[in-house]
Amino acid sequence: MKHIKKSKLIQIKQEFVNLNNTFLKLGVSVNDLEDECFKNPTKLLQKSSNYFWCFLPILFTFICILYQINLYNNLLNYFAGVRCIIPNNYIIWEATRPISDCNYCLNVSKPIILKNVSRNEFAPYAYTSKPVIVREAVLHWPAINIFNFIFFKNLYENTEGGYKSVDEECQFLHFKSNFICLRDVFSMSESRINNDKGEKSWYVGWGNCHNQILQEMRKYYPKPHFLPEDCEIPSKEYVFMGYDDGATMHLDFISRLMWQAQLKGSKKWILKPSPECDSICETLSFIVNPGDAVLIDTRVWYHQTIIKPGEFSLSITSEYG
Ligand SMILES: O=C(O)CCC(=O)C(=O)O
Ligand SMILES: [Fe+2]
Structure with missing residues (x-):
């Protein structure tokens, strides 16, 4: 992830955002997307390949956000045992x-x-x-x-x-x-x-x-x-x-x-x-x-x-x- 160029990431992220917008225009609400995709993705994936495409953008956007706030790296550090990680609020701290x-x-x-x-x-x-x-x-x-x-x-x-x-x-x-x-x-x-x-x-x-x-x-x-x-x-x-x-x-x-x-x-x-x-x-x-x-x-x-x-x-x- 760290080695993908930032401009490329932004471009790919934009593609997924566009895809999400298409779903939204078709009348699917954000709640529907989250509910359907996060709560029971396996069932949905079996139901229709369309749902796969709605799950992917959300997942990808989430990964991009993790990358942006450097959480990905720091979660690894948490498990590698580094200094001053306060388990209760570490994620919030990093995100902010x-x-x-x-x-x-x-x-x-x-x-x-x-x-x-x-x-x-x-x-x-x-x-x-x-x-x-x-x-x-x-x-x-x-x-x-x-x-x-x-x-x-x-x-x-x-x-x-x-x-x-x-x-x-x-x-x-x-x-x-x-x-x-x-x-x-x-x-x-x-x-x-x-x-x-x-x-x-x-x-x-x-x-x-x-x-x-x-x-x-x-x-x-x-x-x-x-x-x-x-x-x-x-x-x-x-x-x-x-x-x-x-x-x-x-x-x-x-x-x-x-x-x-x-x-x-x-x-x-x-x-x-x-x-x-x-x-x-x-x-x-x-x-x-x-x-x-x-x-x-x-x-x-x-x-x-x-x-x-x-x-x-x-x-x-x-x-x-
Ligand atoms: O001395 C070290 O090896 C690491 C020290 C460190 O991470 C720190 O002081 O914040
Ligand atoms: Fe340190």
Whole structure:
């Protein structure tokens, strides 16, 4: 679907709209079309091939609408386990996503790269939707040395209500891995933890919103020093960790911009503009290394990550606004 040219889609859609109009002129009401075609299409298809033609335009129009609002892609993402999908209102959210004006991606072919940046120097970039990398911004964080698989395993095993908070409130993202919850991740065999040869590789992310857990994590890193002093940070921070295929391509349904500190391993980011900007904006890709911070408006940039082969990646992500 994504590869059919938009003009062709519009032309085909118009043909079906014309066909629908012909039925309507013949005295068939929209309700009749919907009732007859959706409620009992099989019977109708047997009755008359005409009904097949009335069912098709409705189906096709529906698929076109799904394509237009990008639901098709995002439903796939839902089942692939990506971030910030709120099952109850996700579809409505996507259907009502404002169509962007493409300013965020126009003439953007690479991220803005900064280094040794103070809060004042960062201020002009703070609320841009253009991707920014601040090289080596978090190299001094103790979390770089302290955070690893075992740190988080111990933290969750020893905190009452920790797993429950992820299951019920904070969110668990399995991406392509075969885990159902965080408890499964921390029950992995030693050789799978290390991604030894012959083991199925894994990559997961989860929100940490349990007070005690967040407090313990935050002992080892501050709010990124370059962010505006008065910016709001939610009481939830995500950890993304694992190997190989990282996060599958998705958009985040969040209310603020995102920052991520890359603590371990090198990670390739692939950013794609939203479909309405496909024809005028480029896909970007770049690599972040341990100690780098990356800032992306993940509400408008579709994003995917891939971990450098053989490396274990661990990062902390949150929002600011
Ligand atoms: O770090 C990753 O692999 C993905 C992160 C992500 O999707 C996000 O922060 O929104
Ligand atoms: Fe995301």
